[in-house]
Amino acid sequence: MKKNRLLIGLKGPFIRFYLADTTALVEEVREKFSLYPTSAAALGRVLSMSAVMGTMLKDENEQLNIAIHSDGAISTIMCIARPDGSVKGFVNNPNVYDVYEDSGKLAVGRAIGSGTLSVTKSMNMKGNFSSTVNLQTGEIGDDFAFYFAKSEQRPSIVSLGVLVDTDQSIRSAGVFFLELLPGYAEEDIVYLENLAANMQPISAQIKDFTLEEILEKNLGEVEILDERELTYRCDCSRERFQEKLLTLSRQDLLDLAKANQDIKIKCDFCGKTYTYSAQELNDWLSDAESA
Template sequence: MDKLAIGIARGGNIRIYSVVSTKLTEEARVRHDLWPTSAAALGRTMAVNLMMGAMSKNDKEKVSIQINGDGPIKTIMTSSSNSGNVRGYVGEPHVMLSYHDKNKLAVGLAVGSGFLNVTKSMGLKSDFVGTVDLVSGEIAEDFAYYFNVSEQTPSAVSLGVLVETDNHVQAAGGLIIQLLPGATEEDIVATETAFGKLLPISTMINNGATARSIIEDLFEDARVLEERDVQFKCECSRQKMMNGLATLDTKELTEMIMDDEIIETVCHYCQEKYLFTPLDLQRIVDEREA
């Protein structure tokens, strides 16, 4: 099972989140038939979404991320909460771009220029929505900018996905280091020094690092407060799909019934398929007319 850890350091002036999300990223790759760069983009976004979900103290709060760029991937959508569940998809699953001089996947080119939108749904009348322009499209830099500008929390962010030549996800995960109110200049320097010495997060995970060890190795006094399991898990269901069909007008439903064919609906987030018969559609019409 993939893991997420939460810790503190520097006398409580620094908060740290880390996640190893290799298995769930591989599951997303298989579900969506993702090519390497699409897999890296979605994997990075799901990793940061899981860590942002863990920042919430409200079990009902959901954090949703939307990244829209002018690159070939077009859109990245993910959703998570502090339950440790995450789901997501990309607009174009079949993207393979790399920086040949750096031997790494070109996520920034695949995402392009655009904006990043974070929505926190807390079950209240109004949601918190934060939007910033993309800095590079590489995801980690974009979220470091988001935390600094939209949430006024100075943060260092590292995200990574290692995809093997056979396209399977070998390692995936992320790290967020945040300076809390009361952090000193020494804390800032210590954070910059520790972050600057880090290997790419996907390399660390591929070398055997765990969510716990990533935190504990950052600072001498780093302490893990909590660990939790994380997984790819969608919220879709047959009933939710049925509710979606129920939004169609009666004329359209009647025409579908007359066609006498099985209707297939597919969840964008997980590619789960749901089949509905003409009899299922007739029940919707009958309930509407009752």
């Protein structure tokens, strides 16, 4: 299977780029959740950007929760990304297939509608840092660019794309993110603006070229600092869902125990189901009592 590669590097001293081919990652998710094209494109864009942003985290115990809440058919997208390049995510409505009448392109912005984009960085014991912005177009790339400008005060270009084939499989998907580093000059801003104005959509470029060719074509000579692999990984476990279950109120747990039925919890991110028996629930309740 084709790998999901991310190249990180510099164009001159003040422009850092992240270029990723996430075709295999998005295809894996499309198959896993049987996503319709517009849902696949929407989740694929958020998931791809989340995976790249996860690699920007400094500490291996940190993670990013990226959420879109909106009033459109898709309603919610949730992604969790980690510094090792692994990511997981889901879209609330997997069955959206909506196309703009004029361009024939997948209507991601319309399927998302208006709402918010939230980015929460959890730093283990040190609490959370969270920032929320209003969605600009719902096309995702614009929304992340707005997020970086507003929340992190970083001028950047975000090109995000997912190309869905006629058989509804993912033809190509990727991210091209460029940001200015402290000390940048006016000419660096102009450079990025020109690049953004002339750049072909990233999904079209990934369909036809390797990552190295895309860098050469768009940026000319660059310095590559790092190469990473991006993967889809769910880290759910029986213990973790049990902990979540035990955050319910005592009364709710008693009611559940009284029903005397197995409790099934399905993980939204990987589809795995965990079953807890009424007996287990009773044991937890009596443990809690004796504690």
